[in-house]
Amino acid sequence: MMKHSYKVSLFLLIILIAGCDLEKKTEETTGQSASGFAKGEKINSANFTGTVWLNMMGATDSALHVSYGNVTFEPKARTNWHSHPGGQLLLITGGKGYYQALGEPARLLRKGDNVEIPPNVVHWHGAAPDSEFSHIAVSLNTDKGGAVWLKPVTEEEYGGIK
Amino acid sequence: MMKHSYKVSLFLLIILIAGCDLEKKTEETTGQSASGFAKGEKINSANFTGTVWLNMMGATDSALHVSYGNVTFEPKARTNWHSHPGGQLLLITGGKGYYQALGEPARLLRKGDNVEIPPNVVHWHGAAPDSEFSHIAVSLNTDKGGAVWLKPVTEEEYGGIK
Numbered sequence: 001m002m003k004h005s006y007k008v009s010l011f012l013l014i015i016l017i018a019g020c021d022l023e024k025k026t027e028e029t030t031g032q033s034a035s036g037f038a039k040g041e042k043i044n045s046a047n048f049t050g051t052v053w054l055n056m057m058g059a060t061d062s063a064l065h066v067s068y069g070n071v072t073f074e075p076k077a078r079t080n081w082h083s084h085p086g087g088q089l090l091l092i093t094g095g096k097g098y099y100q101a102l103g104e105p106a107r108l109l110r111k112g113d114n115v116e117i118p119p120n121v122v123h124w125h126g127a128a129p130d131s132e133f134s135h136i137a138v139s140l141n142t143d144k145g146g147a148v149w150l151k152p153v154t155e156e157e158y159g160g161i162k
Numbered sequence: 163m164m165k166h167s168y169k170v171s172l173f174l175l176i177i178l179i180a181g182c183d184l185e186k187k188t189e190e191t192t193g194q195s196a197s198g199f200a201k202g203e204k205i206n207s208a209n210f211t212g213t214v215w216l217n218m219m220g221a222t223d224s225a226l227h228v229s230y231g232n233v234t235f236e237p238k239a240r241t242n243w244h245s246h247p248g249g250q251l252l253l254i255t256g257g258k259g260y261y262q263a264l265g266e267p268a269r270l271l272r273k274g275d276n277v278e279i280p281p282n283v284v285h286w287h288g289a290a291p292d293s294e295f296s297h298i299a300v301s302l303n304t305d306k307g308g309a310v311w312l313k314p315v316t317e318e319e320y321g322g323i324k
Contacts, residue, residue, distance in 0.1 A: 037253075092198070093197070141303075
């Protein structure tokens with residue numbers, strides 16, 4: 001009787017572990033974060049520090065005047081300082097990171113948070129040192145022009161976040 | 163020796179089950195979906211059929227010209243037919259549902275999908291019969307005016323989706 005229970009228990013244990021592992025593998029092989037929004041391709045641009053992935057979801061010059069995509073920053077990765085003539089929304093879909101407007105303290109951001117970036121405010125966003133960070137960035141009123149890119153966020157600026 | 167293995171196995175099994183259950187409870191008690199975006203409050207409006215939750219994230223008449231929030235539809239719940247003078251984005255954050263523009267087939271939507279709704283296109287969105295459905299709705303160019311609400315989506319229209 002004891003031996004039978006042992007076998008049943010071991011069987012259930014294996015099923016549970018296999019189930020957990022299968023769930024993880026599904027996420028990895030589809031290139032999607034847990035949010036469901038695909039990670040896209042690595043960005044090769046001087047406007048970023050570190051490794052950043054972009055899934056451009058829409059970039060039209062249609063009547064919507066919007067450009068939007070899912071951005072994933074590896075730990076320590078970040079945008080340069082920059083601004084948007086028409087403003088931007090950030091919808092945080094995973095991980096932990098920061099948004100900082102010039103002359104203001106950095107804001108810590110987590111999944112479910114959001115940021116409204118007014119037109120022409122110089123700022124940067126990116127991952128925390130110990131975490132990936134993903135957000136959908138929605139650039140608004142793009143008929144007013146594209147992003148204005150500035151200098152990289154230095155190690156001193158990034159390391160000085162309190 | 164067999165008895166010892168049995169106890170270890172049973173202990174691990176209990177830990178795993180407790181772990182899974184704890185994870186589920188955390189989501190339920192914070193009122194958040196797995197996406198991290200809060201579910202908000204039940205909508206009490208004749209512009210919807212069924213039970214719908216709204217977490218209004220931003221509704222400003224600022225320079226961003228945007229209004230956005232997380233909407234959660236219980237199974238079968240849906241908007242009325244309506245349109246947006248400035249257009250709208252839907253970013254699907256969970257579950258399974260539909261978007262349908264007037265005169266076109268309904269589109270099946272899942273977590274990670276997105277929809278671009280052009281200005282003044284009459285449409286509805288909502289949950290599948292057997293699933294909750296959540297999306298962030300981003301109303302654009304809101305300086306052109308708010309949503310124009312029309313008739314409910316009838317049982318015949320909803321039931322006729324193929």
